[in-house]
Structures are given as C-alpha cells and as structure tokens.
Amino acid sequence: MSSPLFAPFQGWLIHPDWASRVIAGAYDGKTPAQRRSIVDTNPYSYFGVTRSAEDLAPDESADEADLLRLGAETLTRILDAGAFEPTSHRAFYAYRLVYADHVQTGVVGALDINGLSDGRVLTHENVRPGRATLLGKHLEVVGATSSPIALTHEPDEKLRTILAGAAERPAHVDHTVEGVQHLIWTLNEAEGADVEALLATTSVYVTDGHHRSAAALAGRDAHPDDPSFSRTLAVLFPADELRVEAFHRRALDVNIRNVEDLQTALATVGTITPAGSADEAMPTARGEIGVYHHGEWSRLVLDLLERPSALASLDVERLRRDVLGHVLGIDELATASGVDYVPGPSGVSELVHRCDADNMLGFLVFPTDINDLMAVAMAGDLMPPKSSYFAPKPRSGVFLRVLGSGATAHLPSS
Numbered sequence: 001m002s003s004p005l006f007a008p009f010q011g012w013l014i015h016p017d018w019a020s021r022v023i024a025g026a027y028d029g030k031t032p033a034q035r036r037s038i039v040d041t042n043p044y045s046y047f048g049v050t051r052s053a054e055d056l057a058p059d060e061s062a063d064e065a066d067l068l069r070l071g072a073e074t075l076t077r078i079l080d081a082g083a084f085e086p087t088s089h090r091a092f093y094a095y096r097l098v099y100a101d102h103v104q105t106g107v108v109g110a111l112d113i114n115g116l117s118d119g120r121v122l123t124h125e126n127v128r129p130g131r132a133t134l135l136g137k138h139l140e141v142v143g144a145t146s147s148p149i150a151l152t153h154e155p156d157e158k159l160r161t162i163l164a165g166a167a168e169r170p171a172h173v174d175h176t177v178e179g180v181q182h183l184i185w186t187l188n189e190a191e192g193a194d195v196e197a198l199l200a201t202t203s204v205y206v207t208d209g210h211h212r213s214a215a216a217l218a219g220r221d222a223h224p225d226d227p228s229f230s231r232t233l234a235v236l237f238p239a240d241e242l243r244v245e246a247f248h249r250r251a252l253d254v255n256i257r258n259v260e261d262l263q264t265a266l267a268t269v270g271t272i273t274p275a276g277s278a279d280e281a282m283p284t285a286r287g288e289i290g291v292y293h294h295g296e297w298s299r300l301v302l303d304l305l306e307r308p309s310a311l312a313s314l315d316v317e318r319l320r321r322d323v324l325g326h327v328l329g330i331d332e333l334a335t336a337s338g339v340d341y342v343p344g345p346s347g348v349s350e351l352v353h354r355c356d357a358d359n360m361l362g363f364l365v366f367p368t369d370i371n372d373l374m375a376v377a378m379a380g381d382l383m384p385p386k387s388s389y390f391a392p393k394p395r396s397g398v399f400l401r402v403l404g405s406g407a408t409a410h411l412p413s414s
Helices: 016-022 032-041 064-080 129-142 157-166 189-198 210-222 259-266 315-327 348-358 370-379
Strands: 012-014 084-086 093-099 102-112 149-153 173-177 180-186 204-208 231-238 247-251 270-275 288-293 296-302 340-343 361-365 399-402
Touching (some): 012 173, 016 173, 102 157, 129 210, 157 189, 210 231, 231 399, 259 288, 259 315, 296 315, 340 348
Parallel strands (some): 149 231
Antiparallel strands (some): 093 180, 173 180
C-alpha cells in the first residue's frame, strides 16, 4: 500500500522581521543580471541559495561545485541569523496568495515523491537535464528545500472549506513582495487529518516545478534509505483558482535573415501579416503568434491542423515544432538550445528590450489553458519547457524543509 500522497511535516517558517530580506521574488520574472544585483546587495536573499551559472557576472567563472558551495554558505548565513523559526510539530499549512483582485488558497505539505512515478502526480513539461542535475545535487549539498513544487487538482469543496476555516484565524506569516500578499496559517491536528484523508486518492498535476520534481526523484534514488528524501515540499491549489499567463519566447535566427526573408519562411507554416505595434501583434486566440524581428512586428496565424492531439494542438508545441524547429532549425528541447523565456507579467517592453540587446527574435504566445495542461498530462505527453506561467506563484524563503544533509547536517530533518 502506498504512503499518503500529502503528509504533514515539521518545517521552519520565516520570521516576520526577516521576511523582506529573505523571501525571493519570482525567479523567472528576473533577468540573470537582476538576480545577481539582488544577491550582491542583499546577502540574505534566498536567490543566493538557488543561484545557477547564468546568475554569475560575465567575468566570473564557477563550476557546479562552486555554485552549490555558494548556495550552502548563503543558507548557513540565513540560519545563523535566526531568519527561520523551527515549528514545534508536524503540520499542514494553508497558503493564500493575493494579487490585486485575484485570490488563491492552497495547502502546503510534504509530497510523496513516489507519486511522480506511480501515476498519482502527473507532469506535462519536458525538463533540461543539466538544470535538473544541478537541483538534485543542490538537495544534498544545501540540505533543504524552500521552493515548493506547485500542484493543482480538481476543486474539492470540503478541502476549500477546511482552508477557509483556517484562514479565519490570525496568520502566522503576512508579507507582501512585488505586489503579492503571502499569508500562512497552520492547520490544527483535526484539519490536517481531514486534509490527508481527502487527498489520499486524488490525482494532482504539476503546474510549476518540473525541474524540482526531477531533482526530487534523483534525490530519492540517491538516498533510498533516508526518509527525508522520500518526500519534498509542495503546495496544492484548486484548478479553478489558478491564473495562467503566457510564457513568451526569444530565439536566434541562425540564418540571420532580414524581415522580408523571415516572413517568407514563416509563410510556410501559416499566414503572416505586418503589424503596426505590439498591441496589433498580441495573440487574442489560439493559433496566433506575435513575431518581433529587427524592430518590426508581424502577426502569424498558424495553419489549421486536422484532428490534432491535446499536445499537438497547443500553440507552444506548434511554435516549438513548426516555427523554432522547421523555420529556424532550433531544437528547443536541446540542453543549449539558445531559446529563453519572458513571463507575460514582465511585459512586452521587457521582451523587446532583451531582443534588441541580444539581436534575437521575439515570439508572443497565447496562454495555455489549465484544462489543456491537464489533458496533456492525462495523455502522458510532455509540453515544451516553460509552456505556462502561473501568477501569482509561491516564493522561495517562506517555508524551509530541512533534509539533514550538507549545510543542514547538524539539524534534525523535517
């Protein structure tokens, strides 16, 4: 018999006095230079724990071991300062995100990693092996997780009622970062027992954290006898409360074509017309892609497909296959594809700025629907990386689940 999908854990919570210094902003919403600047000016930012090679300055060189060492040193600095407070018992938590008029409330717990391989937890995105490998080693060397894997499920009114009841009590954490209010409540023992029972037979879908999921599987396999590595930090939100935005793309045209030649090439996969502005090029429905090239905007309407599968019909998949692959000759799934991503909330001006700076093409895509995401996952297929951007999203530096390894070897595991 499999263990409970979601279990309470004895973790750590950010101290209110340290929230503004430790809680990191949205990782994907920042350029490497912006993340580097934050770490340089704030040695307690959780960005310093999760840094990757792209966060280094152009004149800096560091191998994987150096990055992991820097992350462990930052976590040690944060813990030594008393920024996190250990909780006294195992528990679930209600986690509410409030952004403008949008509210979503989920439950935080320790996810059974076996669920990722036995069908209880369904994924939908490809991962880059190098990134997943680094995150797997991060678990061992840094010895803690603070970035919860984000999951969704079909709405359950009983679970919603439990979380709403907990939210009537004073919050343990109430902090606003980048316009998003983060509220945390600890569930009592009775509430926790009900949550565990409600989720016992639920199928859940990964919405954000596919690389962390792959890293958790690698950590479990590397430590088969360590119960700390058999679970990972996760948060589960109901599908009807999620807010999905686009994840726009940037890519190089290796053939360095002018605007006219590129439009001719794009005409082989759809109808391409000039657009006078980003507003005119912005997709308003599925099958539309905005194209930015050398200061010019175009609108591409992809050719219709006959009886496409859930995956094949997605704009992000058609962009990967027909535009990036067929027209530009780029394999987006390759480790060093040269494709990168700009979240919708960052704004079209950010996409334009980055494209102009690097002489790259920009592609505006229509947001992936949450129901399409679940359909692809149910079919066992995988979307391209960064197929959807969920906003607002949980942040690193709110919770801490200690693994008792590396920088936390002196601490009891969660």
